[in-house]
Structures are given as structure tokens and as C-alpha cells.
Amino acid sequence: MYRKLLSYSSLLIMLTLLMAGSIGCTTTADQKVAASSEPATERYFLFDTIVSLRVYDERMTSQHFDEVGALLDRIDQRMNRQLADSEIDRINQAAGKSEVSVSEETFKVVETAIDYAAASGGHFEPTVGPLVDLWGIGGEHPAVPEEGELDAAMKRMNYKDVFLNPASHAILLKKEGMSLDLGAIAKGYAADVIADYLQQQDFHSAIIDLGGNILAMGSKPDGSPWKIGIQDPGEKRGQHLGTLEVVNKTIVTSGVYERFFKADGKVYHHILSPFNGYPVDNDLLSVTIVTDTSMDADAMSTSVFSLGLTEGRQFVESRDDAEAIFVTTDHQIHLTSGLTHAFKLTNGDYQLAE
Numbered sequence: 309m310y311r312k313l314l315s316y317s318s319l320l321i322m323l324t325l326l327m328a329g330s331i332g333c334t335t336t337a338d339q340k341v342a343a344s345s346e347p348a349t350e351r352y353f354l355f356d357t358i359v360s361l362r363v364y365d366e367r368m369t370s371q372h373f374d375e376v377g378a379l380l381d382r383i384d385q386r387m388n389r390q391l392a393d394s395e396i397d398r399i400n401q402a403a404g405k406s407e408v409s410v411s412e413e414t415f416k417v418v419e420t421a422i423d424y425a426a427a428s429g430g431h432f433e434p435t436v437g438p439l440v441d442l443w444g445i446g447g448e449h450p451a452v453p454e455e456g457e458l459d460a461a462m463k464r465m466n467y468k469d470v471f472l473n474p475a476s477h478a479i480l481l482k483k484e485g486m487s488l489d490l491g492a493i494a495k496g497y498a499a500d501v502i503a504d505y506l507q508q509q510d511f512h513s514a515i516i517d518l519g520g521n522i523l524a525m526g527s528k529p530d531g532s533p534w535k536i537g538i539q540d541p542g543e544k545r546g547q548h549l550g551t552l553e554v555v556n557k558t559i560v561t562s563g564v565y566e567r568f569f570k571a572d573g574k575v576y577h578h579i580l581s582p583f584n585g586y587p588v589d590n591d592l593l594s595v596t597i598v599t600d601t602s603m604d605a606d607a608m609s610t611s612v613f614s615l616g617l618t619e620g621r622q623f624v625e626s627r628d629d630a631e632a633i634f635v636t637t638d639h640q641i642h643l644t645s646g647l648t649h650a651f652k653l654t655n656g657d658y659q660l661a662e
């Protein structure tokens with residue numbers, strides 16, 4: 309079940325959004341009269357993540373917010389592997405035994421995940437479940453696993469062993485013990501579902517924020533671009549290294565800071581390498597993808613984070629619908645060409661790479 313969050317703990321208020329001058333804006337002639345400079349807001353909880361929704365329209369009602377909650381509930385009940393009897397749980401329970409027919413949307417998300425696995429040469433690995441369970445990152449008792457345990461988990465991971473039947477929307481995991489985990493893609497999908505719903509209801513100015521995965525719908529109520537804060541990967545949530553001006557884009561970041569634990573002075577974060585079983589350890593601290601659909605941005609940010617700067621950059625540049633911000637371990641910021649004007653560096657600890 310999703311839970312609406314009623315208490316606004318200051319710790320949890322993520323300052324991902326800089327709404328300079330949001331009060332007292334005047335609307336332009338072609339703007340809807342209902343556009344509002346003060347957002348209607350609501351919070352939910354999905355996939356262990358706070359979802360914050362801000363809709364800049366005075367017609368937004370509590371019933372609309374409830375309907376969004378029901379959509380998030382539906383996605384949770386289908387795609388959350390931790391939830392007994394969700395569609396993904398049923399697929400995982402039947403691993404090595406039988407196929408399971410699922411809803412069209414779950415099928416589509418799994419299919420997209422497999423496409424990203426193939427396109428990233430296996431860096432994106434939707435059958436990463438056994439490894440996620442072993443590390444327990446984000447849970448109560450995370451721990452560094454033994455080598456033997458890592459080997460055993462990795463033997464149960466391979467996107468090529470996921471069989472999809474498009475005619476019946478059936479999914480089969482070939483080996484017993486395999487486990488699908490959509491943690492790197494389903495939040496993006498949920499953001500797209502919320503945006504579609506708002507669009508259908510004739511709302512056009514909103515910020516959908518799933519734990520820092522942002523979908524900035526339309527423009528600010530005064531018609532100017534949104535200014536989105538880009539997380540400083542060396543700091544707690546809400547500290548920024550720069551801002552990005554966008555209209556109708558999704559901005560999704562994967563980084564070392566999101567979920568992690570420390571053991572023996574070492575930081576272990578939650579994006580795991582399917583090749584050695586450990587948290588990905590390369591030249592990147594974070595990667596932010598800017599594109600049109602949040603599901604793609606989410607899958608791409610995890611893929612590109614694991615690929616590293618050089619290959620990751622090639623991956624993004626091979627797609628004409630995506631741009632990226634790479635932050636490297638030596639605090640350099642690399643931008644793809646489409647972002648050079650939109651990005652403003654605001655933090656002196658970082659430098660724009662030549």
C-alpha cells in the first residue's frame with residue numbers, strides 16, 4: 309500500500325527544486341487561467357522512496373491526489389519484488405518452474421529492462437535480485453558478503469535467461485533462484501504514469517519527484533523554464549552542485565550517495581556490478597540523464613553509471629533523445645553538448661571539464 313506522508317520532517321524535505329520567483333508570477337496571455345504560482349502538493353511512499361508531487365494548478369483537488377495514489381498502489385502491487393504475491397514476486401517464486409502471465413504494463417517494463425541489459429552489454433542487469441538480497445543495502449542489516457556467496461548469487465543472474473512471450477505477456481525465469489528486481493527502472497515508469505494521468509486531466513505544470521528522480525512537466529506557471537537542482541554526490545540529499553533549466557523533461561540521477569552503508573571505513577553503495585558482484589567502482593560519482601521519458605532516463609542512468617565515463621558517454625551520445633551530466637571522482641563535470649547552455653555550476657568544489 310502506498311502511504312501518503314502527512315508529516316513534513318525538515319530532514320525529508322528535499323530541496324531538489326529551486327523555484328526562484330515562484331510567488332507573484334504573472335501568467336502570459338496564452339496560459340490557462342487556472343495556472344497557479346503556489347503548487348498543490350502531496351506526498352506518497354513507493355519502493356522505499358518518498359514521492360512528492362507538486363501541481364501548479366488551482367483545479368487540482370484531493371480526489372486527483374487520491375487517484376494518483378491509486379495508480380502508485382497499482383504499480384507497487386505489480387512491480388515490487390518485496391511484496392508477497394506482486395506480479396514480480398510471482399515470477400520470482402516460479403523461477404526454474406513455470407511461466408507467469410502478467411499485466412501489459414509489467415510486461416512492458418520488464419521488456420524495456422531487458423532491452424537496456426542488451427544495449428549496455430549486461431551492465432544493466434534486471435535479474436540482479438540475488439545480489440541485492442545478499443548485500444541488503446537499504447535494509448536493516450547490510451553486510452559485505454563472502455566471495456563464495458557472491459559467486460553463487462552471480463550464477464543466478466543473467467538477463468538472457470529471462471524468456472518473454474509477447475502474445476500471452478508471460479515471463480519465465482529459466483533457472484531456479486533467479487529473481488527480477490526492477491529497482492533501477494520502475495520509479496521512472498511510475499513518474500511517466502503520473503505525468504500521463506495529469507496530462508489526461510488537463511494539468512500541464514507539475515513537478516513529480518521520486519526520491520530525486522524528477523519529471524518536470526511543462527514549464528513554470530509563468531511560462532519560464534524549471535530550474536532543477538542537480539545533487540552534489542558528495543553531500544546529503546538536497547545539496548546541489550548546479551542547476552539545470554528545462555521545459556518538459558525528466559532528470560534522473562544514479563549515484564554513490566543514494567543508498568549505502570559503511571564497513572571498515574569503506575563505502576558500499578547500491579548499484580552493483582553484475583561482473584564482480586561488488587558496488588560499481590569506476591571513475592564516476594554520479595550520472596544524470598535528461599530525456600523525455602522517465603522510464604528510459606531511469607534505466608539509462610543506472611546503465612551509464614555502471615558503464616563509466618567513456619563508454620557511458622558513447623552510450624548517451626548514440627541516442628539523439630538523451631543528454632547527460634557526469635560527475636567524476638576527481639570532481640570534474642562532463643556535459644553532453646546539448647546541456648552546455650542549460651547547466652549552471654554553482655558549487656566551487658567542482659569544475660567543468662574542458
Ligand code: ADP
Pocket residue numbers: 431432433434436440489490491492493495521561562563566567578579580581582606609610614
Ligand atoms: P535509485 O534507486 O537511487 O534511483 P538506480 O535507478 O540506479 O538508483 O537503481 C538502483 C537499484 O537498482 C538498486 O537498489 C537495485 O535494486 C537495482 N540494481 C542494482 N544494481 C543494478 C544493475 N547493475 N542493473 C540493474 N539494476 C540494478
Ligand code: MG
Pocket residue numbers: 491492493562605606607608609610
Ligand atoms: Mg535507474
